[in-house]
Amino acid sequence: MKLDFQKDGYLFLTDDTSKLDTDTIFLKTAQNSHYYEQLEPKPETLTVDELISFWGLDKMKVVGVTGTNGKTTVTAAIYSFLLDLNEKPALQGTRGLFAQEKRIEEKSMTTPSILETLYNMKQTMDMGCNYFIMEVSSHAIDQNRIEGLTFALKVHTNVTSDHLDYHGTVEEYRRVKSLFFADESPKLLNKDDIKNITYNPIGAQSYGVDEPATFKVQAFSLLNGITAGIKHLQAEATFHSPMVGLFNLFNLMAAIGSVQMLTGRSIEEICEVVEYFAGVSGRMEVVSRDPLVIVDFAHTDDGMYQVLDSMKDRDISVVFGAGGNRDKEKRPRMGAVAGRYANKIYVTSDNPRDEVPEMILEDILLGLHGKDHVTATPDRRLAIKMALDALEENEVLLILGKGDEDYQEIKGVKYPFDDREVVRELLKERA
Ligand SMILES: CC(=O)N[C@H]1[C@@H](OP(=O)(O)OP(=O)(O)OC[C@H]2O[C@@H](n3ccc(=O)[nH]c3=O)[C@H](O)[C@@H]2O)O[C@H](CO)[C@@H](O)[C@@H]1O[C@H](C)C(=O)N[C@@H](C)C(=O)N[C@H](CCC(=O)O)C(=O)O
Ligand SMILES: Nc1ncnc2c1ncn2[C@@H]1O[C@H](COP(=O)(O)OP(=O)(O)OP(=O)(O)O)[C@@H](O)[C@H]1O
Ligand SMILES: N[C@H](CCC[C@H](N)C(=O)O)C(=O)O
């Protein structure tokens, strides 16, 4: 990355040695230190701490949310609640950079390099924001893309299993995730998932549905959205949300607890704005009501379990695949979860990337031995068409894995493809 940057007569700042010239200062980071060591002569440099103080970023209250699933949903909920409480938050994550309810940067990575994050903090601080809500991926923790950041709050959604292609084992994945909670920063932990992480108890508070917790669900209903009575120490309050699913009750509790810890406001006041957050595009997004077609971003077996279980009172037809160049171990588990909950199963391509699509299907089908009504085709559009054509009156069609992605990545090329558009086109052809 190379930025305009005026300091001591220099004009630019970069974290990449290949972009250096006489007008450019080098930002030394944990990720680029071995490239820096090879440089001769040594360029003018800045450390991350020096850049943070030069830009005055220590005034921003940074909130980091990590976990296998729920990061985008929880960060978006915190951002929404703070906006509705007249605070000035910014949001960075899988879906891009947002401030003042506008998208400032297109989606990039869930957690980009530290220079990109600091630049995004600078941009949004200059727009008047004082909270920076960000998703923290396990890759980012492992590669220290969050070096130098002081977190006003660290949030744990859940730690199940993903990215074993990168981390190797679940134990290593959980060790990396736990690093984020090792210091004395204020933290909000999911008590019902606490067994999957280790953490420093200093600064720790919790939210829970079944387990005793600082922010505790007393009673809840998942009929017609989510209604819940919650308790925070002696205070009690009730909220309603249009979102669906037990997993979203956890996400909302994480967001309510976070906003209370950040602002000191009462949970009664916070619960009043919960119903205005309708969720994130591509997460349990209703594309058509009749026939009922829902698109969701579930791309791990636990994510699929949460979504399918939340719809188990209906007959389910499901279309899904698994990303290429990603964790292979989850694929048969995803097949098995689909087999457990769905009447009709269509296994197809997600983002095959550099893998042979048919081989990914084989991995998934290993979890579907002996199941009836299983169709497999690498052609995602055809799979959606077949599922729609076979959908019966009382059934719901769940299309999983891509959510709001508007592309299908094959051998390095991102072809335009949006599950929601495909459904709308196919339904229009019928009409
Ligand atoms: C596998 C992986 O995570 N790779 C990330 C990693 O790349 P890398 O280790 O190869 O690093 P590098 O390219 O050598 O660059 C490291 C540093 O050295 C500098 N450099 C590099 C070359 C050079 O000649 N001189 C030099 O100074 C670079 O500018 C950079 O600052 O560090 C780079 C800089 O931060 C990331 O852009 C890159 O993400 C790649 C693009 C990627 O696709 N990552 C995915 C797997 C990822 O991180 N996904 C997560 C989670 C997704 C999710 O679950 O939502 C995410 O946070 O998005
Ligand atoms: N708390 C949760 N527990 C389990 N599954 C969840 C939870 N919240 C959401 N999900 C499922 O996981 C999917 C991804 O949710 P979300 O995008 O919020 O997660 P994420 O952590 O940002 O994912 P990624 O790491 O890929 O960016 C959702 O579409 C839903 O199917
Ligand atoms: N549809 C995507 C979802 C994963 C996105 C993100 N979690 C990542 O791993 O890049 C895939 O499986 O290819």
Ligand SMILES: [Mg+2]
């Ligand atoms: Mg995300």
